[in-house]
Amino acid sequence: ESIKETKKAMNEEGGHFILFLVTLGADLINALQRKEMLGLSHVSMVEHKIFENEVKIRKVERKLKVPLIR
Structure with missing residues (x-):
């Protein structure tokens, strides 16, 4: 539920673009950690x-x- 609340707040405050950037950044960090390129x-x-x-x-x-x- 906290993800839904975060998305709602992001949409209200900063719009879809900020949500996109945050999601993209999190996905990139996760991918790099899986590839052991980060950490x-x-x-x-x-x-x-x-x-x-x-x-x-x-x-x-x-x-x-x-x-x-x-």
């Missing part, structure tokens, strides 16, 4: 998580003004 590989996700954790550690170190033991 991070497992290795990239792990590397990204490591980077995020390092950033968090640096933020805590700055607040404490002391390097944390790693």
